[in-house]
Amino acid sequence: MFVSFFPTSIREVVPRHAGSWLVKLMLLMTLMITVSGSTAAAAPASLDKTRQAQLEAQLTGELQRVVNAQRRIEGQGRDVAVSARFVRDNRQQLGLVIDLSETYVPRVFGAEMEDLEHELSTVCHQLLRDIVVVRNVEFRYGGKDVYHYFPEQLEEDKQARTVSAASAWPMAAATVVTASGHGIYYHYGFKDWRAQRDPSNGIVEDFLTPNYATELSLWLSRRSEAASHFPRSTSSDEHEPSSQPWSNVGARYHLRAMYPDRPEIWHSLPNASDNLRERNEDIRSRPLFANVIGANALFHMHTNAANDAAASGASAFFQTGRVKDQQLADNILCYMKELIQAKDSYKNYKVSSKASGGNYAENRLATMPSVIIEAGFHTNPSDAAALKDPVFRTAAMKGVEKGYRLTAEDKGCEPFKIDRIPDASGMQNTYIPVEVHYQGYPQFAVTAKVEVVSCPSGWICSGGELEYLDQEDTPLVYEVMCNGISWSPATFRFKTSLSDLDGVSPAAVEHNMTCLPPGIRSNSGTDERPSISVRPQKTL
CATH class of the missing domain: 2.60.40 (Immunoglobulin-like)
Incomplete structure (x- = not known):
């Protein structure tokens, strides 16, 4: 037979x-x-009291070590005490509060301060990654939140959160902004043009992220029928002030050339006098541009960094308290993991199981769902090799697009x-x-x-x-x-x-x-x- x-x-x-x-x-x-x-099971979202106390003590010790080693920026004092404790929000999601001395508050709450906070939250996420899911890391200074010291941020956050909650997801013909992180800027202290990130393992984040934004826009167009807009230029022509290609230059300068009569986009801190004022305006210009053109979603493409070369994997961040943004960020990670780990070379690549809440200007100022996507750590040699690999890039950005498309269709992680x-x-x-x-x-x-x-x-x-x-x-x-x-x-x-x-x-x-x-x-x-x-x- x-x-x-x-x-x-x-x-x-x-x-x-x-x-x-x-x-x-x-x-x-x-x-x-x-x-x-x-795929590995997600870390649990609960802790018993004994384990919680142990982890809080461990986190406090590690954070104190990192804070002691951090450089201080203008306005910060030398002696800073830190403590960490777990909390739950009104939806019973586990979060972490990092309380620092009031002496940690800088004169300007801008890109430098965001970098310092991000370093601390990264330490926590990496330490807790396989232990428990932390949905949000919030910072306190002398027991008070940042809005106590910088009330203008509270107004920005309230406005953006309200508009984002009321916005509707389009099913087709969406307008999406794919923002490549960083780009060179003018530093008033050194009086030169420089990248916002240092080189590591053959990568300068400022010059790598445009490849990711372009890749994402391709799949958004093909599969979501979404029209992508870039805050940074894609031109290879020379930017005369810096003598570098326009494609290397930060979004602020491209948007100034595109919208000379709209300084509220690219010159949103007109009274600032600090050396990093144009870097801070560059970060703010991306969501402000997305607001002006009425984008339906905003994606910020980044690579991550840590002092610990073992820190690895992809992650995503949303603005604390914005439910729709959290849903989008979670779906993005879900499908990044699915698409990346489908490749034999990356079947063990780490992708966070859930996105993290935070308070970053890129998300805070957006009046639409906005997500910061960290594709990997350029400070990790293995991650860096992946970040430079077109196969990895395509898989990761297909995952971002899929997360966006299924969120728009009111579908979750499956x-x-x-x-x-x-x-x-x-x-x-x-x-x-x-x-x-x-x-x-x-x-x-x-x-x-x-x-x-x-x-x-x-x-x-x-x-x-x-x-x-x-x-x-x-x-x-x-x-x-x-x-x-x-x-x-x-x-x-x-x-x-x-x-x-x-x-x-x-x-x-x-x-x-x-x-x-x-x-x-x-x-x-x-x-x-x-x-x-x-x-x-x-x-x-």
Whole structure:
């Protein structure tokens, strides 16, 4: 007896634009996939009192060590005490409060201060990563929040949070801003043009992030039908004041050239006199630009840094208290993880399970959902190699786009997996449907691969592949026929796997198919011996 599938070479002569059902009818058995490793479970969101106290003491000690080693910026005192404690917000999400002495408050709360705070929050997130999920890190100074010392930030935050909460997600023709982080700026102290980030492992963040913004805009256009706008220039022409290409220059200067009559975008701190005033305006210019053009979403592309070279992985940040932004940021991380870890080279690449709340001007000033995306640590040699790899970049940015698109469709985090494949049975010489029930949101075309696990004695069995070109809801269905005459039931065990267009490949599932003897002679097969053929079910 013989079990066979039609050859996979048929697919090579079928036009890619042909209707999905026609392709499936012709293929008869053509499925393809690879199997990815299982993802690690997310860290728990709760702690018992003893463990909580231990972690708070550990965090306090580590933060004190880092604060003691940090350089001080204008207005800060030398002696600073720090403590850390866990709290819960009104939605019972676990957060962390870092309380520093009032002497830690600087004269200007700008980019330098954000960098210092980010260093401290990164220490916490890295230490707690595999222990507990912390949704938000808030800073206090002498027990008071930053708004006590800089009340203008409170007004900015209130306005942006209110507008963002009232905004609606567009389903198509969206306007999106993809902002590449940093870029050179004029430093009034050194009286020169310089990058905002130092080189590390062959990367200067200012010059790498435009590649990520461009990649993201490509997939937003193709898959979300969203028009992307760049705050920074993409031109290679010389920016005369700095003698560098315009593409290396910060957003502030490009937006000044584009909107000379709108200084509120690029000169939002007209009374500032500190040396970093144009760097601070550069950071603020990105959300202010997005506000002016009425963008529906804002993405800030960054790479991360830490004094500890072991710190690694992708993360995302939203403005504390903005629920819609948090949902978007969580979805982005979910699908970045799915797409990145689908690549064999990056199946173990770390991606935070949940986004973190914070108080960054890039998000705070935006009147639409806004997310800071840290693709990896350029201070980590392994992460840095990934950040320079186009394969990694494409996978990561496809994940960001997918997170945006599914959030717009009011869908959450549901990675692609095979849920179940029920056992099937039917008469010989009739097509028996096999249902592949899946979860998640694969990018079609989806290919499937059917392998024979066990074949009854007296039968010769072989597997095959098929493809589903057009998007189809679960289950995906193909059909099996036992050709020939067998006077007793025959049960075959198959293993079916799926893979989507982006290479996301959930684990295969084994299942049985039983052919029952109808007593009808087959009109196909090899030398009239019983065989199995498989075809995808026609979808009308």
